[in-house]
Amino acid sequence: MKLIYVTSRYIFLTSLIIVSIWGVLFYYSLLEEIYDSIDDGLANYKMLIIQSCERDTTLLNKVDFEEGNYAIRPIPKEMAMNVTDIYKDTMIYMQYEDEIEPVRMITTAFYQSGRFYELKIISTMVEKDDLISSLFRSVLVLFFLLLLCFSVINYFVLKKTWKPFFRLLNKLRSYKIESEAEPPNIQTTISEFNQLNESIAILIHNARASFENQKRFTENAAHELQTPIAGMIHRLQLILENNSLTDEVALAISQMLKSSEKMAKTNKDLLLLSRIENHQFIEKEAVEFCDIISACIDDLTDFAIFKQVEFIVSKAGCPKVFMNVSLAGILVNNLLKNALVHGRKSQPIYIHIDINGFSVKNTSENGRQLPNQIFERFYKESGNTGSTGLGLAISQVICKQNNLELTYCFKDGHIFSVQKKIKKII
Amino acid sequence: MKVLVIEDDEMLRSTIATSLTAEKYLVETADTFKSALDKASTFYYDCILLDIGLPGGSGLDILKVVKELQLKSNVIIISAKDSLEDKLSGLDLGADDYLAKPFHLAELNARIKAVIRRHNAIIHNTINFGNLELNLDERKFSVGGNEVELFRKEFDILYFLMNNPNRLLTKSAIAEYTWGDHYEDADNMDFVYSQVKNLRKKLAMADADCQIKSTYGVGYKLCMK
Structure with a gap:
C-alpha cells in the first residue's frame, strides 16, 4: 500500500470518529438548549394565562385546546394539591401537517375563586428526526470537507517532505552492489533522511566488502583445491597404469578417478566463473560471432555425426561484439554443446544468426518448458550426472558482463537466445 | 632425455x-x-x-x-x-x-x-607405432604404407594413443584431450567409445600389427598384438 494511502486511511478513520462523536454531542446539547428555551416559554405563558384568567373568568371554560394552545379544567382539591409543574413530550394531531406531531406540554394547577383548575399548555417543538437528519447532513458535509482538506494537505506535504526519500529510493532501485559506483546519496536538510542516507552507505559498504570477500574466497578456495586434487588424480592414474591390477580394482580406482575428475572440473568451472565475475578477462576486441559459431560447429561436427544431429544455420546478419574472444568461444561452445547433449538423436539443431545476436534451438527428450532456475549455479535436470551444472551460469555471467542478454523460451523446442542489449535512452 | x-x-x-x-x-x-x-x-x-x-x-x-x-x-x-x-x-x-x-x-x-x-624440427613430422604412421603436418594416417581415412576426432584420439603407447588411458583423459576444456558428460564417454570402436574396425581392416585394448569401464590401451 502506498504511503499516501496509508496516511489517508488514518486521516479518514480519525476524522470519521471525531466528527461522529462531535455530531452526537452537538445533537444532545442542541436538544437541551431547545427544551430549555421551550420550557422557559411555557412557564412564562403559564403566568400570563393565570393572570388573564383572573381578569376574564370566561377563559376558565376553555376545556379544549382547539384554536388556542391551552386547556383548563376544574379538578378536585385533593388532586390539585398533588400537582407540581410537569413538562413532558406528548403527541397531538396537527391539522396543518395532517399528522400527529410531538409537542411540549406543561401540566400545572392553580386556584381561583375558590376552585381548583388544571392548566395544560402546549408548545410546538422541533421534530427530533428532522433535527437529526439535518444535523447528520451538515456533519457529513463537514466530514467530507475536512477529508478533502486533509487529503490535499497530506498530498502536498508528503510530496514535498518525502521528496528526498523518493529520490533515494529511485537511486537505490537502479543500484547494483557489484558495480563500482558510489553508493546513492541525496542532499537534504531533514535529519531522518540524512540518517537513512548514512545507514544505507554503511550497509552498502559492508555488503560490498562481504561480496568482494566472497568472490575472492571462491577464487582462492578453488585455486587452493586445484593442486591437491591434481596430486590425487595423478596418484590414481599411476595406480591405474599398474598392470598387475585385477579388473575389479582397476574399475574401483577408475571410479574414484572419475569422481576426482568431476571434482576438478567443478572446481575449474567455479574458478572460471569467479574469474569472469572478477573481470579478469581484460583483453577485448571486436568479436565476429559468425566466425566463432562456424568454428565451434566445425569442432563439434564429429560429435554431431555421432549423435546423428545436423546443425541448420540461418544467417540474416552477423553480430559483432566488443568482448574477450575466449569468453565468446566459451559462450558459443556452451550453448551449442548444451543443445547437442540435451537434444534428441537425429533431430536437427537450428541456429539463427542476425545482426543483433543468435539463437540456438533444439528438441529434447521431455518436450516441456524448463524452469527459470536453469541459469542458477548447480542446476541440473535429473539424469545428467556428468554435468557440473555450471555451464549456463557461466554463459549467463559472460553475457551480463558484455552487455548481452541470454534468454530461454520454449516454442516447439528449447530456445536459448543471445541478444545485444539495446541501451535505453534515459 | x-x-x-x-x-x-x-x-x-x-x-x-x-x-x-x-x-x-x-x-x-x-x-x-x-x-x-x-x-x-x-x-x-x-x-x-x-x-x-x-x-x-x-x-x-x-x-x-x-x-x-x-x-x-x-x-x-x-x-x-x-x-x-x-x-x-x-x-x-x-x-x-x-x-x-x-x-x-x-x-x-x-x-x-x-x-x-x-x-628438434623434424622435417617429416610423424609418429610411428608398429606399422602405424601418423603424419602430423598433413594429418594423414597410414598402416603399413596404405593410407586410411580418419575423421578428425578419430585422428586426435589415435594421436593421443600413439603418444602414450602401452599405457592405460582413461576415457575421461581421452575425452578431455579431444575436447580440450569442455568435456562434461556421459555423452562424451559414449562418443569416445564409438570413436574407439570405429578406430578398432579401421585398424583391423588395414591389417595393423597393433590393437586398442579396452579395460572394461576404465579406458583403452594401444599395444602390439
Missing part, C-alpha cells in the same frame, strides 16, 4: 616424476624457487615443467632467466591458476606450452613429446 620438474607440491612432484620415469625420461626435481633456479640456469634440459607459484618466487622469473641465458631448454608451464594472464605472459616470455592443473599424466606426456618434436 632429461626433464626437470619444478613443483612445490610433494604429491604432484612425485607422481609426475614417477610417470615420466616410466616413460624412460631422466627426471630431476626441484621444489623451491632457489633450487629450481640453480638447476634450470646451470643445465640443459629437453623439457622443464615449471610451476608458477613457488615458495620464494614466481616461476615466470625462472623462465626469464632460462630464456636470457639462451639455454634452449623447452619449458611447459604447469599452473593451478589457469588464468589467461599467466598463460599469455608465460607464452610471451617464451614458454613452449601451458597446461592447467589438474591435467592427465598422459596428456602431459603427449605435450612433452610434442614440444620436443617441435624443438
Whole structure:
C-alpha cells in the first residue's frame, strides 16, 4: 500500500470518529438548549394565562385546546394539591401537517375563586428526526470537507517532505552492489533522511566488502583445491597404469578417478566463473560471432555425426561484439554443446544468426518448458550426472558482463537466445 | 632425455616424476624457487615443467632467466591458476606450452613429446607405432604404407594413443584431450567409445600389427598384438 494511502486511511478513520462523536454531542446539547428555551416559554405563558384568567373568568371554560394552545379544567382539591409543574413530550394531531406531531406540554394547577383548575399548555417543538437528519447532513458535509482538506494537505506535504526519500529510493532501485559506483546519496536538510542516507552507505559498504570477500574466497578456495586434487588424480592414474591390477580394482580406482575428475572440473568451472565475475578477462576486441559459431560447429561436427544431429544455420546478419574472444568461444561452445547433449538423436539443431545476436534451438527428450532456475549455479535436470551444472551460469555471467542478454523460451523446442542489449535512452 | 620438474607440491612432484620415469625420461626435481633456479640456469634440459607459484618466487622469473641465458631448454608451464594472464605472459616470455592443473599424466606426456618434436624440427613430422604412421603436418594416417581415412576426432584420439603407447588411458583423459576444456558428460564417454570402436574396425581392416585394448569401464590401451 502506498504511503499516501496509508496516511489517508488514518486521516479518514480519525476524522470519521471525531466528527461522529462531535455530531452526537452537538445533537444532545442542541436538544437541551431547545427544551430549555421551550420550557422557559411555557412557564412564562403559564403566568400570563393565570393572570388573564383572573381578569376574564370566561377563559376558565376553555376545556379544549382547539384554536388556542391551552386547556383548563376544574379538578378536585385533593388532586390539585398533588400537582407540581410537569413538562413532558406528548403527541397531538396537527391539522396543518395532517399528522400527529410531538409537542411540549406543561401540566400545572392553580386556584381561583375558590376552585381548583388544571392548566395544560402546549408548545410546538422541533421534530427530533428532522433535527437529526439535518444535523447528520451538515456533519457529513463537514466530514467530507475536512477529508478533502486533509487529503490535499497530506498530498502536498508528503510530496514535498518525502521528496528526498523518493529520490533515494529511485537511486537505490537502479543500484547494483557489484558495480563500482558510489553508493546513492541525496542532499537534504531533514535529519531522518540524512540518517537513512548514512545507514544505507554503511550497509552498502559492508555488503560490498562481504561480496568482494566472497568472490575472492571462491577464487582462492578453488585455486587452493586445484593442486591437491591434481596430486590425487595423478596418484590414481599411476595406480591405474599398474598392470598387475585385477579388473575389479582397476574399475574401483577408475571410479574414484572419475569422481576426482568431476571434482576438478567443478572446481575449474567455479574458478572460471569467479574469474569472469572478477573481470579478469581484460583483453577485448571486436568479436565476429559468425566466425566463432562456424568454428565451434566445425569442432563439434564429429560429435554431431555421432549423435546423428545436423546443425541448420540461418544467417540474416552477423553480430559483432566488443568482448574477450575466449569468453565468446566459451559462450558459443556452451550453448551449442548444451543443445547437442540435451537434444534428441537425429533431430536437427537450428541456429539463427542476425545482426543483433543468435539463437540456438533444439528438441529434447521431455518436450516441456524448463524452469527459470536453469541459469542458477548447480542446476541440473535429473539424469545428467556428468554435468557440473555450471555451464549456463557461466554463459549467463559472460553475457551480463558484455552487455548481452541470454534468454530461454520454449516454442516447439528449447530456445536459448543471445541478444545485444539495446541501451535505453534515459 | 632429461626433464626437470619444478613443483612445490610433494604429491604432484612425485607422481609426475614417477610417470615420466616410466616413460624412460631422466627426471630431476626441484621444489623451491632457489633450487629450481640453480638447476634450470646451470643445465640443459629437453623439457622443464615449471610451476608458477613457488615458495620464494614466481616461476615466470625462472623462465626469464632460462630464456636470457639462451639455454634452449623447452619449458611447459604447469599452473593451478589457469588464468589467461599467466598463460599469455608465460607464452610471451617464451614458454613452449601451458597446461592447467589438474591435467592427465598422459596428456602431459603427449605435450612433452610434442614440444620436443617441435624443438628438434623434424622435417617429416610423424609418429610411428608398429606399422602405424601418423603424419602430423598433413594429418594423414597410414598402416603399413596404405593410407586410411580418419575423421578428425578419430585422428586426435589415435594421436593421443600413439603418444602414450602401452599405457592405460582413461576415457575421461581421452575425452578431455579431444575436447580440450569442455568435456562434461556421459555423452562424451559414449562418443569416445564409438570413436574407439570405429578406430578398432579401421585398424583391423588395414591389417595393423597393433590393437586398442579396452579395460572394461576404465579406458583403452594401444599395444602390439
